[in-house]
Amino acid sequence: MNQATRSPTPTLRTQVGIVLIGRNEGDRLLRCLDSIVGQVETIVYVDSGSSDGSCAAAAARGVQVVELDRRRPFSAARARNAGFRWISQHHPEVAYIQFIDGDCEVVTGWLEAAAAELNQDAGITAVCGWRRERYPERSVFNRICDVEWHWGNVGEVGQFGGDVMIRANMLQAVNGYNDNVIAAEDDELGLRLRQLGGQLMRIDYDSTIHDANITKISQWWNRAKRCGYAYALVSSIHGAPPERKFVKEVRRTMLWGAIVPLSSILLAIPSQGLSLLLLLRYPLVMGRTILYTRERDFGWADSIAWGISCGLSSFPEVLGIIKFHRNQQRQQQHQIIEYKG
Incomplete structure (x- = not known):
């Protein structure tokens, strides 16, 4: 041409x-x-x-x-x-x-x-x-x-x-x-x-x-809850091999957001309190994440905030996963989870 x-x-x-x-x-x-x-x-x-x-x-x-x-x-x-x-x-x-x-x-x-x-x-x-x-x-x-x-x-x-x-x-x-x-x-x-x-x-x-x-912890909580809902929803669509999208995240969230904390508390008496040692995982994860984030040239304030958020987010996330499965069981339409107010 x-x-x-x-x-x-x-x-x-x-x-x-x-x-x-x-x-x-x-x-x-x-x-x-x-x-x-x-x-x-x-x-x-x-x-x-x-x-x-x-x-x-x-x-x-x-x-x-x-x-x-x-x-x-x-x-x-x-x-x-x-x-x-x-x-x-x-x-x-x-x-x-x-x-x-x-x-x-x-x-x-x-x-x-x-x-x-x-x-x-x-x-x-x-x-x-x-x-x-x-x-x-x-x-x-x-x-x-x-x-x-x-x-x-x-x-x-x-x-x-x-x-x-x-x-x-x-x-x-x-x-x-x-x-x-x-x-x-x-x-x-x-x-x-x-x-x-x-x-x-x-x-x-x-x-x-x-x-x-x-500006409020309730907003952070709902945002993390929405993340858990997303893990469950997308894994329900693309969870099969080879993608297995968010399957790992759902399992990790259920383990550390529900199974481990509940088990450690329920077994506290029969284990003479030894099961409560499992709860040390949460501050350890926070500390490790804070140090890793700081190594990536983030400031200390940012690193600490991010580390604590990562350590605690599995709790609201597990509620999001539960909400998804409850909606699925009831055949309810998916509704956005608001966090901005």
Whole structure:
């Protein structure tokens, strides 16, 4: 093909479409909108029953708004699918979809960096970067989130978070997210993308700034409970070999979140208290995790917060697993576990 007949290279503005999801995010949503409006031509905001004027705020900035039917349970997966399907229907020329949550804002340069990575290697299906917490100093729980966002390596990865850029044709090939997965929906999607031969890559670039705004232990508890629910749900779908997704995590959580503590207490009298020594495992895990986290160049405050969280999270997680199996037995629909209030 000569220069005169060659198709023009798509620009970032037309090549990338953004799907933004949210529910009563308030000022966080406004920051998110302001970080993306004007960067690309196609932006759709999918709202999950907000009552704070979120839809009006998005529409006022020229963003397409899709409101989910309130008669069906909300989930991030369902919202992302709705946004992706709208783009596929109205702007089929969009090659890459950037997903973003309403409590995040996109870092300047991220869209260009992610699109460049996909442009240069057709084998790469999805690109993620590093998420940063906006106010880690405001609460110990925000510190925990900030460590979590930086836990991983650059290069090929097995999963990504909610702020990721994915090839539209690969999303079509796997039929998007699974609407019924209410947590760890990104892990579940990433698994199916990898099964099709797609590579998931993390590049050494900040992608988003996140505002967790977790200030109460009850919020941390519910977030961990949601994690346990996700382990059980996704393992029920992909627990068979060879993937065995989250099977190990479910077994570990049940062991240390229920079996060991209950057994140590029930056997305390017949064992003359020796069974209580099993409970030493929890502070030992905390200490080991704190030291390992510190070795990865995290500060002491972050390392201690992360270590304690890892040592105790199996307790709320086991409740999430139990909740999943109870819902399955009763044939109840999966409902999102709120933690932000």
